[in-house]
Amino acid sequence: MIEQHLSLLLVVIPLIAAPVTAMLPGRRLPWLFTLSVTWVCLLLASWQLSVVMNGSVISYELGGWAPPWGIEYRIDAMNALVAFIVAAIAAVTLPYALRSVEKEIPEYQTSLFYAAILLCLVGLLGIVQTGDVFNLFVFLEISSLSSYVLIAMGKQRRALTAAYQYLIMGTIGATFLLIGIGLIYAETGTLNMLDLNQRLQPIMEHRTVHTGFAFIVVGIALKLALFPLHLWLPNAYTYSPSVISVFLAATATKVAVYIMLRMVFTVFSSSLVVLTSYMFLVLGIVGVILPSISAIFQTDAKRLLAYSSIAQISYMVLGMGFASVLGLTATLVHVFNHALMKGALFMAIGAIVYRVGSSRLENFQGLGRQMPWTFSAILIAGLSLIGIPGTAGFISKWYLVLAALEQQSWLITGVILLGSLLAVIYVWKIVEIMFFRPVPETVIEVREAPASLLIPTWVLVSANLFFGFNTELTVDVAGTAVRLLGVTAP
Amino acid sequence: MIDIIFGHYNYWIVVVLMMAGFYTVISRGNLIKKIAGINIFQTSVFLLYISIGYVEKGTAPIIAEGYTVYSNPLPHVLILTAIVVGVATTALGLALVVRIKEAYGTIEEDEIHDQDMSL
Numbered sequence: 034m035i036e037q038h039l040s041l042l043l044v045v046i047p048l049i050a051a052p053v054t055a056m057l058p059g060r061r062l063p064w065l066f067t068l069s070v071t072w073v074c075l076l077l078a079s080w081q082l083s084v085v086m087n088g089s090v091i092s093y094e095l096g097g098w099a100p101p102w103g104i105e106y107r108i109d110a111m112n113a114l115v116a117f118i119v120a121a122i123a124a125v126t127l128p129y130a131l132r133s134v135e136k137e138i139p140e141y142q143t144s145l146f147y148a149a150i151l152l153c154l155v156g157l158l159g160i161v162q163t164g165d166v167f168n169l170f171v172f173l174e175i176s177s178l179s180s181y182v183l184i185a186m187g188k189q190r191r192a193l194t195a196a197y198q199y200l201i202m203g204t205i206g207a208t209f210l211l212i213g214i215g216l217i218y219a220e221t222g223t224l225n226m227l228d229l230n231q232r233l234q235p236i237m238e239h240r241t242v243h244t245g246f247a248f249i250v251v252g253i254a255l256k257l258a259l260f261p262l263h264l265w266l267p268n269a270y271t272y273s274p275s276v277i278s279v280f281l282a283a284t285a286t287k288v289a290v291y292i293m294l295r296m297v298f299t300v301f302s303s304s305l306v307v308l309t310s311y312m313f314l315v316l317g318i319v320g321v322i323l324p325s326i327s328a329i330f331q332t333d334a335k336r337l338l339a340y341s342s343i344a345q346i347s348y349m350v351l352g353m354g355f356a357s358v359l360g361l362t363a364t365l366v367h368v369f370n371h372a373l374m375k376g377a378l379f380m381a382i383g384a385i386v387y388r389v390g391s392s393r394l395e396n397f398q399g400l401g402r403q404m405p406w407t408f409s410a411i412l413i414a415g416l417s418l419i420g421i422p423g424t425a426g427f428i429s430k431w432y433l434v435l436a437a438l439e440q441q442s443w444l445i446t447g448v449i450l451l452g453s454l455l456a457v458i459y460v461w462k463i464v465e466i467m468f469f470r471p472v473p474e475t476v477i478e479v480r481e482a483p484a485s486l487l488i489p490t491w492v493l494v495s496a497n498l499f500f501g502f503n504t505e506l507t508v509d510v511a512g513t514a515v516r517l518l519g520v521t522a523p
Numbered sequence: 524m525i526d527i528i529f530g531h532y533n534y535w536i537v538v539v540l541m542m543a544g545f546y547t548v549i550s551r552g553n554l555i556k557k558i559a560g561i562n563i564f565q566t567s568v569f570l571l572y573i574s575i576g577y578v579e580k581g582t583a584p585i586i587a588e589g590y591t592v593y594s595n596p597l598p599h600v601l602i603l604t605a606i607v608v609g610v611a612t613t614a615l616g617l618a619l620v621v622r623i624k625e626a627y628g629t630i631e632e633d634e635i636h637d638q639d640m641s642l
Contacts, residue, residue: 053542174608181615190626194635197619201548204561204612209569211605212541218598219575 107164111514206255207470260320313354320347344444401474
């Protein structure tokens, strides 16, 4: 009975829970309720993943209306994998949230804050679950609006301008997507993704379809923070509350990558893919190198990680650019692994912010000895970010390099390796300041972060190590997902 | 030629509004004007959808005797949703502008930038 409605419950449960959370009083109660909701979501998402892992597809008709007229939730391995990432990150972030939110958010806003987190979760899960392009737009806006609110909750006043900037860029992106959807609807008269795929094939040469495609790709690229449309991202990640940096860095852009894959490969999936693959490759190459260089010169740890995120997203875009089975597998695996490493890193930085009150690197001096657990978390997650063998980051880089070699693209292989070298520099920068610099004498003793912050961080750090050895879940599921995308090009 | 200009005048209006709104968002430094620009930009998309749903000589999509040609109701329904989203975005954007005004004492982008840089 439940299994039948699994795909819908994943969206409906947090949706109903959000207004309830908003009405709960105090600090603990809304937190506890949100925590239980995210764990239920994780349970449902893992269940859903276990059902479709073997390559089967769940099709759920909303309200009993048969597709393509009604809205269809169509779950294959790719949706289930991304939904699992989102739910898992939410479930790990929430235990972390209690102490961090107590410190950063005033009490009267706490319940609303958690309600906004749940709404953001609804949006992200909804985007992943739905098989209807307009429904996708609506969920995208739900998640975006709630994330603007969440970013604006940051302590510094620059959080407000960061949220405003993101609101403007995000709305332009979403409106572009809306224009694109309108144009392809005008051509085909349908909104269902699979139906669109069928009906677009014979009219692929129409100029309206081309225009719609361009609007859709640019719109999603804004949400994806694809270089050079990434300008909103560094401020948004830097000034938002620690919990939100963790949650958004690990989920929001990943979901945007999913939308891009769905739109380009499921909805359009033909001659137009060739056009985008050149664009993705060029932007990917530039996007790996330039943001990595910017990351090296940052003086704020969160901003450094934000620039590194843009570079990592560019790796995913490179994988899409290959448009091959290996390339897309690398993209999906990196979506998963990057969520793990960036989640862990932002959590560790959040733990330092909890103790020190600032994420500026100058305040990190000598902290490595005083906060050894936090420091080693940063070290291991940093190694994963670089792509050292034995960590999750290595697996995705490995597949990406394989994909590049398969197409004998030496330039891109070189770029991927160069990106890793640059990552060594910026990760080393944090390590050097934290471990090898003496503690300034003016600073009072700093204690290790509380256990409720450390345990979630270490859960993600261990996941980084676990998925560095066990590739069954990541690579196999990603492989199944790519096979279902029907990529035939080499 | 005449047909392209006058036969599709609704689409021309959409294009002009879209570009005007988009240009306002990009070029203006005043945060409220930017929101107004976003609004115009979104409204042009609403008009685009409504134009798509138009059927020549069609009536409102209500079943009644003597009428067989109806407008396509689906784009109208879609755009109702998009209007709600647009209202929410505007409300949130204006709320942020109020908070920015309280924090910085100005809503001009360059003055806010100067204040951030001078820290």
